[in-house]
Amino acid sequence: MNAVTLDDIPLLWRAESLGSLQSHCVSSGYEALDRALGGGWPVPSLIELLSDDQGIGELRLLLGLLRQQHASEASCRRVVLWLAPPFELHAIALTQYGLIPNDHWICSVSQPADLQWAMTQALRSGACLAVIGWARHLKPAALRTVKLAAMTGRGVGVLFRPMSEARAASPATLRIALRSNAPSLDLSILKMRGRRPCTVRIDPCDADQAGQ
Amino acid sequence: MAAVAQLTLFEVPARALRPAPVPPSLPPEPSPTTTPARKRSQAWLALHFADLALAAAFQSASPERRALLEKSAWAVIDEDRLKHVAACNELAWKYGVRPGHRMNAAIALCGSLVLIPRDPSTEARLLERIATECLKYTSAVSMQPPNEVLLEVRGSLRLFGGPAALLDRIEADLAALDAGLRVALAPTARSAQWLARTPTGPRMCLPRELANVLSSVPIASLHWPLPVELQLTRFGITTIGDLMRLSRKDLARRIGAGPVRELQQAMGRTSWLHRGWSTPPSYHDRVLLDFEIETTTLLERMLERPLARLKRTLIGAARSIDELTLTLKHREGATTLAIRLQQATADTSHLASLLHEHLDRLVLRAPVREVEIDAPRLLVAQSRNHSLAMDPATRSDAPNASELKARLLDQLQSRFGVDAVRALSLRADHVPERAQCSAAPSDSTPVLSPPARLPRRPLWLLREPRPATHEYRQGAFQIESSPETIEAEGWNGPSVRRAYYRARTRDGAECWIYRDLSSRHQWFVHGLFG
Numbered sequence: 216m217n218a219v220t221l222d223d224i225p226l227l228w229r230a231e232s233l234g235s236l237q238s239h240c241v242s243s244g245y246e247a248l249d250r251a252l253g254g255g256w257p258v259p260s261l262i263e264l265l266s267d268d269q270g271i272g273e274l275r276l277l278l279g280l281l282r283q284q285h286a287s288e289a290s291c292r293r294v295v296l297w298l299a300p301p302f303e304l305h306a307i308a309l310t311q312y313g314l315i316p317n318d319h320w321i322c323s324v325s326q327p328a329d330l331q332w333a334m335t336q337a338l339r340s341g342a343c344l345a346v347i348g349w350a351r352h353l354k355p356a357a358l359r360t361v362k363l364a365a366m367t368g369r370g371v372g373v374l375f376r377p378m379s380e381a382r383a384a385s386p387a388t389l390r391i392a393l394r395s396n397a398p399s400l401d402l403s404i405l406k407m408r409g410r411r412p413c414t415v416r417i418d419p420c421d422a423d424q425a426g427q
Numbered sequence: 428m429a430a431v432a433q434l435t436l437f438e439v440p441a442r443a444l445r446p447a448p449v450p451p452s453l454p455p456e457p458s459p460t461t462t463p464a465r466k467r468s469q470a471w472l473a474l475h476f477a478d479l480a481l482a483a484a485f486q487s488a489s490p491e492r493r494a495l496l497e498k499s500a501w502a503v504i505d506e507d508r509l510k511h512v513a514a515c516n517e518l519a520w521k522y523g524v525r526p527g528h529r530m531n532a533a534i535a536l537c538g539s540l541v542l543i544p545r546d547p548s549t550e551a552r553l554l555e556r557i558a559t560e561c562l563k564y565t566s567a568v569s570m571q572p573p574n575e576v577l578l579e580v581r582g583s584l585r586l587f588g589g590p591a592a593l594l595d596r597i598e599a600d601l602a603a604l605d606a607g608l609r610v611a612l613a614p615t616a617r618s619a620q621w622l623a624r625t626p627t628g629p630r631m632c633l634p635r636e637l638a639n640v641l642s643s644v645p646i647a648s649l650h651w652p653l654p655v656e657l658q659l660t661r662f663g664i665t666t667i668g669d670l671m672r673l674s675r676k677d678l679a680r681r682i683g684a685g686p687v688r689e690l691q692q693a694m695g696r697t698s699w700l701h702r703g704w705s706t707p708p709s710y711h712d713r714v715l716l717d718f719e720i721e722t723t724t725l726l727e728r729m730l731e732r733p734l735a736r737l738k739r740t741l742i743g744a745a746r747s748i749d750e751l752t753l754t755l756k757h758r759e760g761a762t763t764l765a766i767r768l769q770q771a772t773a774d775t776s777h778l779a780s781l782l783h784e785h786l787d788r789l790v791l792r793a794p795v796r797e798v799e800i801d802a803p804r805l806l807v808a809q810s811r812n813h814s815l816a817m818d819p820a821t822r823s824d825a826p827n828a829s830e831l832k833a834r835l836l837d838q839l840q841s842r843f844g845v846d847a848v849r850a851l852s853l854r855a856d857h858v859p860e861r862a863q864c865s866a867a868p869s870d871s872t873p874v875l876s877p878p879a880r881l882p883r884r885p886l887w888l889l890r891e892p893r894p895a896t897h898e899y900r901q902g903a904f905q906i907e908s909s910p911e912t913i914e915a916e917g918w919n920g921p922s923v924r925r926a927y928y929r930a931r932t933r934d935g936a937e938c939w940i941y942r943d944l945s946s947r948h949q950w951f952v953h954g955l956f957g
Contacts, residue, residue, distance in 0.1 A: 270936035270955030274886045291828045294835075294868075301887075305954060306851045306863035307877045308884035316851035320868055322839055323847060336838050342831035395935030419956075423883050 244279035245417040248402065252389070253410055256280045260388035261362040261372040265381050265405075269301055271395035272419025273375070276402075278312050280345060280371060293370070296337045297321045298330055298348035312422070318344075331357045338364035338372050347373040351380075359386045381405060468634060470581040470590070471616040472564075474557070474597070475623035477607030479574040481514045483550040484543045485605075490717045501541035504530055513545050550574070557601065558704045563743040564597065569616075569701035575623070577616050577701065590631055613637065616701065617693040621667075624648045641693060642668025649689075655682050667693075706744035710802035712736060719794035723786040726755070726795060730782065733800055738775040746805040747771040751778060753800055757793035764789070766841065769833035771806045777834060784841035829870060836868055853877065857915045858923050859888060859953065882911050883929075885939040885954035892951035895940060899950040904930035904940060912944075929956070 221227060240254030249255045256262065256279065266273055281295055295318060297304065306316040324330045330350050337346045338361065346365075353361075353374070365372045374387070381392055390406040396416070403414045476482070480503045485496060500522055502515035510530035522537035534540055550573060558570045564587070567579035580593060587593040594610050601608050611622035613632040618641055622628045625648040632640045644667045646659050659682065664670055670678070670690065679687045691697040714733050720726050730753075741747060749771040753764040764785050766778065839848045849865035853875040856862040862877075898904065908929035916922040924944040931937050939954035 268934060268936055270885075270887065270932075270938060270957055272937070272956065274957035293828060294832055302955065302957075303888045303890055304851060305859070305884055305886055305888040306853050307859070307881070308886045308888075309851070310853065310877055311881065311884055312886075315874060316853055316863070317868075317870075317874065319851050320836075321849050321851065321865065322843065324843065329843070332842070333839060337835055340831055340835040340838070342828065342835045397931055397935040 241283050242279050243276070244422060245276075245415075247415045248276075248417055251402075251404055251410070251413055251415045252407060256371065257388050257408070258283075258371055259365045259369045261358065261365050261374070261386070263374050263376055263380075263385055263387040263390040264393055265376050265378050265390065266393035267378045268393075268395060271393060272400045272422075273393055275312075275419045275422040276393075276400070276417075277345075277347070277373060278314075278422050280373075282313055283344065292318055293342060293344040295319050296333075296343050296346045298333055298337075298346065299324050299350075300347070301349060327352060327357075331361060334361050334372055334374075335364040338368045338370045341368040341370070343368065343370045345371040345373060347375070349375045351377060355384060355386060362386055362388070468581065469579055469614065470584060470612060471614070471619040472578040472580045472593070472597070472610060472612050473616070473619035473623035474561070474576040474578070474601070475609045475611075475620070476554075476557075476574045476604075477609065478514050479550055479553065479606050480545055481516060482604050482606035483546065483553045486553065487546070487549050488543075490715055496541065499541050500524070500537050500539060501543060502533060503545045504542050505545050515540075547573070553606075555704075555707065557604070559706060559740065559744075560600070561597075562704075562706065563739075564593065566705075568704040570704050571620065575620060576704075577620065579616075580612070594630060613640075615693055615695045616699055617689055618695075621649055621693060624650060637694070638671075642666060642671060646670070651686055655686055658682060706740070706746055706805060708805060710737065710740060710748070710800070710805055712800040714798040714800070716796055716798065719796055721791060721794045723789055723791060726791075726798075727779075727783060727786055730798065730800075731779075733798070734775045734779055734782075737778075737800065737802070738773070741773040741775075741805070741808070744805070745808045747773040747808040748802040748805060750804065751800070751802050753782070753798060755791070755795045756797040756799065757795060759793070762789070762792070762795075766837075767845075769836050770830055771808070773808055777837070781837055781841045784838065788842070832868075832870075857913055858917075858920070859884070859913070860892075861920060863888075882908070883956075885937070886957040887955040889953055889955075892941070892953045894949065895952045896948070896950045899940070903932055904928075904938065904950075905932075906930045906940075907937075910942075913941075914944075927953070 239258045240252070240256065241258050242249055242255040243252070258280075264273060264276075292315070295314075297319060300321065304316075304319060304321065309316050309319065322333060324333055327350055330348055331353060334346050334348050337343045353376075358374075361372050361374075378392060381390075385406070387406065388408050389404070392403045392405055394401040394403070398420065399416050399418045401414060401416050404410075404412055406412065484503050485493065488496060496516075500516065500519035502519050502524055503513045505511045505513045512524060512526050512528045512530065512533050514526055515524045515533070519533075519537055519540055522540070524533045524536050524540065528536075530542065534542075554570060554572065554574065554576065558568050558576050561568050561576055561578055565578050565580050565583045569577045569579075571577055580587075580590075584590055584593060587596060590612050594612060597610055598608060609623045609626065611619050611625075611628065611630055611632070613619035613622055614634040614637055618632065618637060621644055622630075622632060622640070625644050628644055628648075629640060646656060646665055646667065646669075649656075649667075659670070664673075667690070671694075675687055675691075688697060692699040712733050714729070716729060720729060749768045751766045751768075753766075755762040755764070764782075766781050766785065768781075772778070836848060845867075848868060850868035852864055852866055854862055854864055855875060895903075906928045910926040910928055912924075912926050914922075914924045922945070925941040926944055927939060927941045929937065930940045937956035938952050939956065940950060940952050943949040943951065
């Protein structure tokens with residue numbers, strides 16, 4: 216009996232072939248995650264991180280993305296804009312992870328419409344390496360606008376949203392649900408352009424050791 | 428670097444109006460140092476506004492009044508003792524009113540004559556505006572108050588397609604002003620000025636026909652003092668041609684040295700120094716709205732043209748602005764909008780987008796009748812080299828990162844307020860909440876580096892430490908590190924003695940908790956390892 220594999224079927228198009236279309240990737244610093252994403256964080260893109268808890272390593276996840284500055288001259292560096300973060304950023308911790316606090320702008324916005332506007336403008340301007348925002352309800356049309364802006368300005372938009380939004384459709388390039396499984400962190404990749412959904416377990420403390 | 432009104436002096440050549448024709452076969456001079464540089468011939472363009480007083484009075488009138496003035500006979504009255512008519516419109520002219528009439532005589536001729544007092548300052552401002560507009564034809568502009576502007580356009584003739592085309596263009600550009608403009612082009616400034624004052628004279632005069640053209644100019648159109656004019660008429664002299672036949676010395680003895688010097692200047696035998704006009708150090712524009720505006724969207728549409736005007740001024744003068752003030756005038760009181768930019772720019776589309784954000788937030792408390800646009804400083808624009816945009820991949824004319832950042836900051840600040848965007852910076856302090864501050868973003872903040880051997884700090888810091896003694900006693904925290912003790916005695920703020928631990932809660936979050944050593948075993952959560 217002949218076993219037929221997928222490779223044998225002609226005219227079968229695999230979604231994984233799209234992965235090579237992704238122009239540029241930035242290593243996340245976690246080997247398992249890089250493998251699952253096909254190289255690292257896609258750039259430019261809109262990334263959605265779904266989580267209900269804070270303090271589970273959700274920012275350490277993004278450090279690889281934020282560390283991709285090349286220029287040392289202050290006027291040439293792009294900024295990271297934080298929109299409505301739930302707590303204050305700790306400047307000393309940022310320097311410990313190799314980031315420069317002056318490049319991190321914090322903007323407090325209250326309305327979802329304002330958040331969407333600020334995110335769109337910041338991403339479109341091309342001045343931002345990444346724009347990180349916390350939002351509850353955003354319409355798919357709004358998300359699409361943000362994604363287009365990210366593509367225009369060649370930046371990365373990161374949206375933290377509650378886990379309840381996991382079932383709603385989203386045009387984001389990448390969607391990851393974060394669940395704490397102390398001391399490690401379970402990442403279920405719900406959607407990644409050109410790749411299969413899968414689950415990855417990482418240890419956020421790897422980032423702590425890497426920078427020491 | 429603030430732009431200062433530069434006072435440049437330029438002069439009419441004292442001689443050699445007609446450069447000796449160089450035979451084409453002659454080789455060029457081998458060493459330019461041995462021969463004195465030949466003076467370049469000049470071409471002067473004079474703009475004479477016969478009805479400047481009329482135009483200035485009309486421009487400063489309110490829209491309702493303008494509609495009235497268009498239909499009726501009106502005149503501008505000098506504010507002297509006898510109240511002479513300074514200028515009048517065509518309708519008044521038909522009734523027989525002439526400039527120079529006394530007010531009573533004018534009213535006797537036309538009973539319904541509308542009288543407007545003359546305002547020299549508005550006229551001066553209008554002339555300044557015209558001079559600024561003229562900077563787009565040449566950089567050598569000289570104002571001749573009360574109602575003339577002189578331009579040296581020798582270098583611009585080719586650009587604008589020849590003298591006739593340039594004259595047509597200037598006439599077309601300034602036609603909307605309706606100030607009785609007459610232009611004339613001549614080899615010397617004084618002759619151009621005289622030709623512009625002569626209603627019947629030619630518009631253009633070539634260097635070789637200067638003497639011919641001037642000799643037919645009547646004395647009456649030179650605007651010389653009345654006694655001089657009367658004296659010359661008594662001699663039987665009516666044109667400049669008659670005047671030039673007389674001996675210069677005798678003439679000077681009889682009518683004074685001034686007119687004779689002017690004659691010499693017109694012929695190009697004496698130089699005439701001018702004070703050059705350059706862009707004023709600030710910008711001011713006033714828009715009288717035809718009707719009262721109640722919505723900001725309509726207001727935004729109405730501001731498109733003034734912004735385009737601002738852009739023309741900025742680009743024409745190679746200037747940029749870093750601040751723009753809009754004053755919206757209501758029937759009573761006014762609303763002021765101030766836009767401050769991080770970086771000076773001449774790009775009005777950026778200004779328009781910022782203005783949109785400002786107007787979006789604004790609630791008009793009353794209808795707007797008038798808008799004033801002010802830029803307190805016009806700065807010298809930083810010009811950048813642009814690449815030839817042949818290949819989109821190698822194009823580098825995109826604004827650099829610092830310009831992009833400045834623009835984004837402008838946008839965010841116009842929408843959310845000046846204090847909405849903060850950048851983090853470090854301070855030298857041991858207490859975590861005092862060791863950082865948020866300041867307005869700038870590129871020049873010095874970078875401090877914290878001590879190298881600190882234990883890992885959390886990325887999230889709570890705004891206020893949260894009391895957690897009760898939770899701790901219930902065993903909610905599982906401590907995972909050895910203590911880091913922070914003690915600080917300070918003048919600024921209370922003294923602090925704390926032992927920090929890294930702890931994990933039951934639901935998996937990593938916290939940064941401390942025990943207050945100064946008060947008896949109080950526990951607080953101060954951060955989260957995000």
